[in-house]
Amino acid sequence: MQMPDGLSMRVLWAIGAIYVLLVAASVIVAILRRRNPGEATSELSRRVASWWFMITIFTVAIVTDRIISTVFLGFMTFLAFKEYMSLIPMRRVDRLILLFAYLAIPIQFAFAHMNSYGLFLTFIPVWMFLFCPMAMTLIGKTEGFLRAVGTLSWGLVITVFALSHAAMLLAADPSVAGPAGGAGLLLFLVALTQFNDVAQFTWGRLYGRRKIVPKVSPKKTWEGFLGGLISTIAVASLAGPYLTPLPADYAALAGGMIAIAGFLGDITISAFKRDLGVKDSGGLIPGHGGILDRVDSLTYAAPVFYHAMHFFSFSGRI
16 A cells, blocks of 8 residues: 555554654663663663654655655755764865865765666766865865865765765665665665664673774674674564565565674774764764764665665566
């Protein structure tokens, strides 16, 4: 059954189920904080709160008109890129180049909305990658050139290009999107990414002993990573056939890819912030940092999942 605007009832039921789980998780965390107040329960409470934030903003992106959804995702990406650039001061002479970088955001999301695979895939990692250093070179100032061009190019890729894959999921062809449409693919990605984050934290707190990347993220453990991975695979195998065209085995594979990619995105952004000596990328969300802090896992998970779906479709597995 489809809603009049094309939104699948499967997506609405899935969103409803997620909010029921969020309410239950919030109640459980509140009870735990009252019985055993401490750092662990406080951190778990913050992660559940981040669940509320992420699921809510992506629910808005999913249930509204696709044009509005794409604009919404583009604005979120703009904020993430802005936070990134605010942490690394650019040379004064590069301000005009930075303006062109910001203008690349609506262009990239327009390509995503049109589902223009070739232009989407090449605009930032090829054409903007070539344009930025060329424009900086024509300015004629070589001092700090490498740092400036590296900062801008990587920032465009890790935020704008990576996160725009979420809009590409919304625009997926019906033959690729499956019974729940592109909205189902996006919900599957976001819900599993956030679930993996909470699951890794929970398993790590319960059984974590061996640090996985102590110099980057001291609290992350192998036990937490593996527990989150297995939990996410299990949930993906159940949710995948409902929200995506994937059978249970391929949905489990996709869930494993999302869990691993989400973990890598998380620690990559953590390494970036640790190098700069900052805890949060911004203060837009009181008590929870900035947008980039909330979408760090998606910087890896979104492109990995999108291209996995593209491969499954191209190879005839769906």
